[in-house]
Amino acid sequence: MVLFAEVVATSGEVAATRSRKAKVAALAGLLARLDRAEIRFATAFLAGELPGGRAGVGWSTLSTATVSPSEQAALTVSEVDESIDRLREISGSGSAQRRTDALTALLGAATEDEQRFLVRLLGGELRQGALEGVMLEAIATAAGVRSEVVRRAFMLSGRLALTSEAALTGGEEALAGFRLELGRPLRPMLASPADSLDQALDDLGDASVEYKLDGARIQVHRDGDEVHVWTRTLREITEHVGELVDLVRGLPCRSVVLDGETLALSDAGRPRPFQETMGRFGAQSPRDLLLQPYFFDCLHLDGLDLLDEPLHKRLDALDTVAAPHRIPGMLEPSPDQASTLLDEALDNGHEGVMVKSLDSVYAAGRRGRTWRKVKPAHTLDLVVLAAEWGHGRRTGSLSNLHLAARDPDGGPPIMVGKTFKGLTDELLAWQTEEFPRHATRSDDWAVYLHPEIVVEIELDGVQTSTRYDGGVALRFARVLRYRPDKDAANADTLDAVRALLPKR
Numbered sequence: 001m002v003l004f005a006e007v008v009a010t011s012g013e014v015a016a017t018r019s020r021k022a023k024v025a026a027l028a029g030l031l032a033r034l035d036r037a038e039i040r041f042a043t044a045f046l047a048g049e050l051p052g053g054r055a056g057v058g059w060s061t062l063s064t065a066t067v068s069p070s071e072q073a074a075l076t077v078s079e080v081d082e083s084i085d086r087l088r089e090i091s092g093s094g095s096a097q098r099r100t101d102a103l104t105a106l107l108g109a110a111t112e113d114e115q116r117f118l119v120r121l122l123g124g125e126l127r128q129g130a131l132e133g134v135m136l137e138a139i140a141t142a143a144g145v146r147s148e149v150v151r152r153a154f155m156l157s158g159r160l161a162l163t164s165e166a167a168l169t170g171g172e173e174a175l176a177g178f179r180l181e182l183g184r185p186l187r188p189m190l191a192s193p194a195d196s197l198d199q200a201l202d203d204l205g206d207a208s209v210e211y212k213l214d215g216a217r218i219q220v221h222r223d224g225d226e227v228h229v230w231t232r233t234l235r236e237i238t239e240h241v242g243e244l245v246d247l248v249r250g251l252p253c254r255s256v257v258l259d260g261e262t263l264a265l266s267d268a269g270r271p272r273p274f275q276e277t278m279g280r281f282g283a284q285s286p287r288d289l290l291l292q293p294y295f296f297d298c299l300h301l302d303g304l305d306l307l308d309e310p311l312h313k314r315l316d317a318l319d320t321v322a323a324p325h326r327i328p329g330m331l332e333p334s335p336d337q338a339s340t341l342l343d344e345a346l347d348n349g350h351e352g353v354m355v356k357s358l359d360s361v362y363a364a365g366r367r368g369r370t371w372r373k374v375k376p377a378h379t380l381d382l383v384v385l386a387a388e389w390g391h392g393r394r395t396g397s398l399s400n401l402h403l404a405a406r407d408p409d410g411g412p413p414i415m416v417g418k419t420f421k422g423l424t425d426e427l428l429a430w431q432t433e434e435f436p437r438h439a440t441r442s443d444d445w446a447v448y449l450h451p452e453i454v455v456e457i458e459l460d461g462v463q464t465s466t467r468y469d470g471g472v473a474l475r476f477a478r479v480l481r482y483r484p485d486k487d488a489a490n491a492d493t494l495d496a497v498r499a500l501l502p503k504r
């Protein structure tokens, strides 16, 4: 039996070192000592996640529940999980008070370190997912299995805790048991940036070159008449996108899993602003804005899993079910044809093109080298750490943003620059209203945020810098838009920022 204090101590060790190797060793050491029944909870806690999802405890409850800590570390991992489950179940009249009482009881049984960890865990502040890669490696080490087998199981299950449990209790055999399941989303495959279109074509050989549409990623599963739709972060949006559900239900097949992009178009056929597409995924979704799907992959068709098939076969499958809804593109274009396609995509208001190797299998997790994105402008998705109060015309508004990249080794985000450029009046108003809800503290100078809001920044490049810990700073950064479809775990890493340093 492992004490909760050991989880807290391990998490502290991981945070205290920048060495990936040391992080993996600390996590693996603890994972290897867990009892079977503790694996799920402990893995989730270490990754800053709650095994059963959010506990419904807001920052206001967390800040009122103050109680003196216990001297002795006695809580077990399972006890903490049970207490959090009980918190989650509280509902009905007087629930606010009962929630505070239950939380106070849990915190009262915790040491000072444990209290600090619990408050951050319940507040969602530890949930940065940046640890994912490190955690998968630690699971492989602790279980003595190959990391690619762990990664694949994670792609299919989408859950670190389940992956860890399978690896540690049943090894590679249990991990191989994860299959694509209709109704359970898998983690989407991502692309890495290309230096240029020609370079990408050279590197990948036979390729599919497709529009990179500026919409939102969707994953659609259909089993008979049942259809589900998820976003890139695997949030289910089925109920908000009736028109996509109806369209998929009408496709000529019994079961299918499709990967694609969706966006709303203007009457002239140009993409509507990204925010409008994202707006359709929320509770107050404006129904008059119809979404179109543009599919680019087919991962399952009528009982056959296609993940391990090469892209050209998956595209054949896509054509048999959804040819009219396939993303615009071309197979094996010449460099000239590819370049015309890129110009056409940009002229039509899209971001650029994707170049994909026709021989490649579908692989999630790490950014694949077999999908390359070609975009004329550099953009980075960064985490907002703080916003300074504006001056002059912007007095009273939260303006200058402190921007950070994800630590590839799972540490806290690393600051790489500031900007107040590109902020429209609308964005300024939104920030000023929204940011205080995410604040850890504020003063006359700025509001400091939990690292959970992701903003897409356009920039001219980066330069080495002694001002920031990461040794690199953004040049001429401007805000393009917020990315509600991403969380800090999906932000760009410091490595991605460094990759933009001028090559010597």
Ligand SMILES: Nc1ncnc2c1ncn2[C@@H]1O[C@H](COP(=O)(O)OP(=O)(O)OP(=O)(O)O)[C@@H](O)[C@H]1O
Pocket: 188, 189, 190, 191, 192, 210, 211, 212, 213, 214, 215, 216, 217, 218, 232, 260, 261, 296, 327, 354, 373, 379, 381
């Ligand atoms: N033809 C396409 N094939 C694959 N993905 C596409 C395509 N068109 C648009 N996309 C979008 O591009 C994303 C893949 O690019 P990437 O891996 O860089 O993710 P990203 O970080 O969201 O990209 P970016 O920040 O550049 O929009 C996908 O998640 C998808 O939403």
